[in-house]
Amino acid sequence: MFAPVYLDHNASTPPDPAVLEAMLPYLSGRFGNASSRHEYGRAARRAIDEARDQVAAAVGAHASEVVFTSGGSEANNLFIKGAAVCLKPGLLAVSAIEHPCVIKPAEQLCKHGWTLEKLTVDASGRVDIGNFAAIMARKPKIVSVMLANNETGVLQDLESLAEYARMAGAWFHTDAVQAVGKLAVDFRRLNAAGVHALTLSAHKIGGPKGAAALVLDKRVELEPLIAGGGHERGLRSGTENVAAIVGFGVACTLAAERQATLAKPLLEMRRRLEAGLTGLGATLFGQAAERLPNTVYFSFPELDGETLVGYLDRAGYAVASGAACSSANPEPSHVLRAMGVDPGLARGAVRVSLGGGNSGEQVAGFLKTLQATVAGLQRLTAMTA
Amino acid sequence: MLKLPIYLDYSATTPVDPRVAEKMIPYLFEKFGNAASRSHSFGWEAEAAVEEARAEVARLVNADPKEIVWTSGATESNNLALKGAAHFYSGKGKHLVTVKTEHKAILDTCRELERQGFEVSYLDVRNDGLLDLEVFKAALRPDTIVASVMFVNNEIGVIQPISEIGEICRSRGIMFHVDAAQATGKVAIDLATLKVDLMSFSAHKTYGPKGIGALYVRRKPRVRLNAQMHGGGHERGFRSGTLATHQIVGMGEAFRLARLEMGAENERIRMLRDRLLKGLSDIEHVYVNGDMERRVPHNLNISFAYVEGESLLMAIKDLAVSSGSACTSASLEPSYVLRALGRDDELAHSSIRFTLGRFTSVEDIDYAIKLLHDKIGRLRELSPLWEMVQDGVDLSTVQWAAH
Amino acid sequence: MSYSVKVLDHYENPRNVGSFGKEEEGVATGMVGAPACGDVMKLQIKVGKGGVIEDAKFKTYGCGSAIASSSLVTEWVKGKTIDQALDIKNTQIADELALPPVKIHCSILAEDAIKAAVADYKKKHGEPVPA
Secondary structure (H helix, E strand, O other): OOOOEEOEOOOOOOOOHHHHHHHHHHHOOOOOOOOOOOHHHHHHHHHHHHHHHHHHHHOOOOHHHEEEEOOHHHHHHHHHHHHHHOOOOOEEEEEOOOOHHHHHHHHHHHHHOOEEEEEOEOOOOOEOHHHHHHHHOOOOOEEEOOOEOOOOOEEOOHHHHHHHHHHHOOEEEEEOOOOEOOEOOOHHHHHHHOOOEEEEEHHHOOOOOOOEEEEEOOOOOOOOOOOOOOOHHHOOOOOOOHHHHHHHHHHHHHHHHHHHHHHHHHHHHHHHHHHHHHHOOOEEOOOOOOEOOOEEEEEOOOOOHHHHHHHHHHOOEEOEOOOHHHOOOOOOOHHHHHOOOOHHHHOOOEEEEOOOOOOHHHHHHHHHHHHHHHHHHHHHHHHHO | OOOOOEEOEOOOOOOOOHHHHHHHHHHHOOOOOOOOOOOOHHHHHHHHHHHHHHHHHHHHOOOOHHHEEEEOOHHHHHHHHHHHHHHHOOOOOOEEEEEOOOOHHHHHHHHHHHHOOOEEEEEOOOOOOOOOHHHHHHHOOOOEEEEEOOOEOOOOOEEOOHHHHHHHHHHHOOEEEEEOOOOOOOOOOOOOOOOOOEEEEEOOOOOOOOOOEEEEEOOOOOOOOOOOOOOOOOHHHOOOOOOOHHHHHHHHHHHHHHHHHHHHHHHHHHHHHHHHHHHHOOOOOEEEOOOOOOEOOOEEEEEEOOOOHHHHHHHOOOEEOEEOEEEOOOOEEEOHHHHHOOOOHHHHHOEEEEEOOOOOOHHHHHHHHHHHHHHHHHHHHHOHHHHHHHOOOOHHHOOOEOO | OOOOHHHHHHHHOOOOEOOOOOOOOOEEEEEEEEHHHOEEEEEEEEEOHHHEEEEEEEEEEOOHHHHHHHHHHHHHHOOOEHHHHHOOOHHHHHHHHOOOHHHHHHHHHHHHHHHHHHHHHHHHHOOOOOO
16 A cells, blocks of 8 residues: 655654553553542553653653643643633733744733733744843743744754743743654753743654643642543543553653654754755755754745645655644744745745654655656746746 | 453443444554644545544534534533633623532532632532422523533433423523533434533543543534634634544544444343342342432442441442542542432442443343342441441431541 | 551451440440441440450441451450550551551541540449459
């Protein structure tokens, strides 16, 4: 059977076979509800406890700081909305390049008396430190800046930013769903620098969909988003998704183990890809900044990104145009807009995100296919122009 | 061969049906795409699977697939329904009506709404656990915007008069929400005839996986909600977040099997439940909690007087069941559901909920009957209360040294 | 809830379960707790010459820890004088049975049962005559 080459790991990753194997017992014989007091329930509770340890260990946190949620979006909503409810309305600041599941809840708070400042980024996609410092001087109460951007892969210098946020007395959150597994992420160290909460998600690191976590400094007071029964220290009610949580735990352990060894081959593939793309005349976004080793975001002038990825899919390569979650949205990427990229060029944006399962041959094959596809599309464009 | 402990706690959660697990596994492996990825076949494959499952969920309850919104479970569905509707319709009024025997997911959400300035009436039930329609009508006010009544109670299995309540709500323009987590696959649900505006579902109570549920949101007449989780605008803006494809596929298959098999399955389970009841009814001083007629066949909730609940659970540890008390940090709290039925604390403490299901066998039931006979006898031999009753003492006249 | 080995042992094989005949010489009864609280303990002692507890029996309505606590004190009070029995403290019971914090009240109840039984004895018989 024809199997396309998957180059969209920032959207979702194939679960590792070890993850699936760990999950299967919880989809058959070990099916108890972790709140039940009999052996079926206690077995489920033990499995969740173990997964909590694994998740905590992978990001240098304490198990008691891990709050399981149904996904990264929920974890981000929980922090933004949950922290706001416990504070008097004031200023909150999130970067302009955040995922919608940070920006949208932040915008919602404006209906409840909050003022939202979107932190600007420079042309390379890094938070503009001058603007950041100026906004911090206005003493925001909540700040959220992602560790790595899902579209460009650009990293933020969180420890420097947190320093300003700490002086402002803000609760500082970071969405790290794209960073975990691709970089070493140490919550203890970030926490010492002034980061109070961090989001990570299973399905971005070789785990299943349906499990994620908010790692939370216990000094932060939060209202739950979902009430009813008081699970997760009262921060997230609802019967625990034991199988997915178990898978999440194993995925975290594997990701932490493999991250260091995986970084080099990923980076080599990325460089090869970037060299090839430059040779084909593509514009690469975020080039001036430090980026994830797996992500390349580019555009060919005059070519529509949606059209290009459609052709690439038919040719056997699964890549993305803009972020997966907003693919239905025909607007050019808000991330590129924030970076000041020309809207025409932004409409051509295509993202390749690599995973541990990809090979140099696949990258070479992709470049070859891309070259032919782009040439064909450019001829078509020239004819219709 | 009997496998111990015997699982008789199907209302807490059900095993995933092997046919459901089989259907899920490919979506944990090669079909791992993100249903929101619109640019490649991995995404389309996931999206197609999600829509097929949505149609199956809709079919079980005779709804339109467009009326089904995926959530992480019934608790989230209940939160979304109540907070979403209360916030959206708060311009019309700020009063909600619910029932004292609802699940915590409803009661805790109502408490949260009260802190936000809403007013909630918590209605009593009759001794049989059923809501009295006159009590319900009397609680409604011109500023009532939402009523929430569960279809099937999780502890005692009684079936509330949803059809009648729906008529009352519709005639007064009140949004009617029903928590149906315990109802799917156990009672027929026809949303084309029921005047229900919002209905919560859970997969893991109906042989599907944990971590997935759905909220039915009526389109005609159209029901509006404020989303509680914001982001990429999934689920037509009602609920953002990457869809867990394998879990959704599992819920779809579980609900498809429920639709096909519930008729025959319920009769088999009723036979087993009645066998259990008959087997226990020759023990003295046992009391069934909740009405036996308007009740799902899966549930039997019984109080064994003069035996303390926790020691009873310990004695019957070969049975995985729930008791009528929740062990909180400091003390045993009797079930608030049984309290609402007017059961005194002792009987609430000594109650056991047996919930039967797809994989319960006659042997399981017979083993349970024998075990209970033995253990109840032993614990009563240990019980000073039992001794006093045997001596003809009326316990209600005793002055207890409270501590 | 996981129970210690000792609690399980007393629960599975409770010592000295039962009641003395009402008319038996030297019998005193302590009944503490209430059904609504989830535990009732009845401790009976049979006191002989010199105020020495010759035998003890119990019946308990309560959780496994309550049953174990009362079973244990029937063993401990035997052979003690009633005043010595009063020296048994709940902390000793809790330590012996390795009760978790949420079950400490069971050991307190057992201590109270001893006090109640001794008080009943003193009410019926007055202070015992030293040997």
